[in-house]
Amino acid sequence: MERSSRRTFLTAISGSALVTLASTWASTDTWALPGETPHGTKAVGEELVALLEKTGASLTVQATEQRQYTAPLVDALLTSVTNIIEGSRYNRPVKLRLHALAASLSQTVGWHRFDYGLHAEASQYWIAGLHSAHTGGDRDMGAALLGDLAYQASWRDDPRTAADILERALSGTRHPAARSLLHLRLARALAAQGERRATLRALAAAERLLDASSGEPVPSWCAWMSQADLAVDSGQALLDLGDTRRAHQLIRQGKELLPPSRDKTRGVFLAYEARGHLDQGEPERAATAALAALQVAHRIGAPRCVGLVQGLVPRFEAHSSVEGVPELLALAAA
Numbered sequence: 001m002e003r004s005s006r007r008t009f010l011t012a013i014s015g016s017a018l019v020t021l022a023s024t025w026a027s028t029d030t031w032a033l034p035g036e037t038p039h040g041t042k043a044v045g046e047e048l049v050a051l052l053e054k055t056g057a058s059l060t061v062q063a064t065e066q067r068q069y070t071a072p073l074v075d076a077l078l079t080s081v082t083n084i085i086e087g088s089r090y091n092r093p094v095k096l097r098l099h100a101l102a103a104s105l106s107q108t109v110g111w112h113r114f115d116y117g118l119h120a121e122a123s124q125y126w127i128a129g130l131h132s133a134h135t136g137g138d139r140d141m142g143a144a145l146l147g148d149l150a151y152q153a154s155w156r157d158d159p160r161t162a163a164d165i166l167e168r169a170l171s172g173t174r175h176p177a178a179r180s181l182l183h184l185r186l187a188r189a190l191a192a193q194g195e196r197r198a199t200l201r202a203l204a205a206a207e208r209l210l211d212a213s214s215g216e217p218v219p220s221w222c223a224w225m226s227q228a229d230l231a232v233d234s235g236q237a238l239l240d241l242g243d244t245r246r247a248h249q250l251i252r253q254g255k256e257l258l259p260p261s262r263d264k265t266r267g268v269f270l271a272y273e274a275r276g277h278l279d280q281g282e283p284e285r286a287a288t289a290a291l292a293a294l295q296v297a298h299r300i301g302a303p304r305c306v307g308l309v310q311g312l313v314p315r316f317e318a319h320s321s322v323e324g325v326p327e328l329l330a331l332a333a334a
Contacts, residue, residue, distance in 0.1 A: 015161035061131035099136030176212035228257035287324035
């Protein structure tokens with residue numbers, strides 16, 4: 001979708017509107033699915049849908065450094081799937097699969113926009129995906145998309161909105177892995193508001209649910225969730241609550257557990273670690289972590305991680321004589 005044709009994607013969504021949307025999703029049954037689409041003359045069958053699903057799955061798991069090539073393809077695939085939904089005819093099973101695919105692709109495109117700081121566009125794609133997931137009866141995917149909107153609210157310093165969205169998302173999802181991720185994000189939002197007891201409850205729930213058994217496969221959108229993510233985000237929550245020693249232990253532990261395939265996440269974790277060291281008055285350690293984060297981000301092309309480090313630059317400028325800081329400031333300015 002060309003930028004000139006995306007005018008409706010440029011309006012920011014207010015926090016209250018997002019909470020209202022989440023409340024409606026949590027309290028509303030799946031929208032009616034007729035047996036066939038009443039418009040369109042070209043029939044779509046299972047073979048085409050299988051091809052589209054396979055293509056989407058292949059594109060959405062590519063490494064971050066390949067995104068410059070794959071992101072336009074994901075955009076184009078989402079446009080194709082949307083056109084098929086709106087202009088073709090198909091039976092109910094195919095309709096369910098098309099909406100599931102549209103929801104998944106919308107989530108991926110939304111994250112691409114989010115990583116580049118295009119927050120209004122990201123939220124609009126996630127909301128569109130939420131509608132597709134709801135129409136297709138996929139409550140876990142709907143909760144995932146609400147979780148993404150909540151993550152964005154936390155990122156934009158609105159933890160109250162994030163917590164309100166997550167509480168509603170948790171009321172409508174079932175899979176333990178999905179609930180674990182949502183509880184972890186809720187803990188981060190609660191910690192940012194200084195709510196210690198509620199934060200610790202959410203962290204305990206996230207830890208308990210992460211390894212809970214289930215008779216269903218883990219949804220693909222949270223299959224990446226691991227002990228590494230639990231450790232680092234728990235550490236971040238504890239940092240916000242002032243428990244710095246335990247927080248840094250968890251962040252280091254999480255960093256060590258991450259596989260090489262998740263370098264973007266590693267870069268974000270390193271940026272978090274740098275901020276924590278600055279908060280503790282340890283600029284040399286902070287510079288080491290921030291420099292490593294920036295190097296990873298430049299190597300793989302991760303602008304959100306670069307932005308995290310850039311946001312710390314003014315604080316580092318007050319320590320320009322500390323070892324490692326001049327090198328960091330030079331790379332940040334390059």
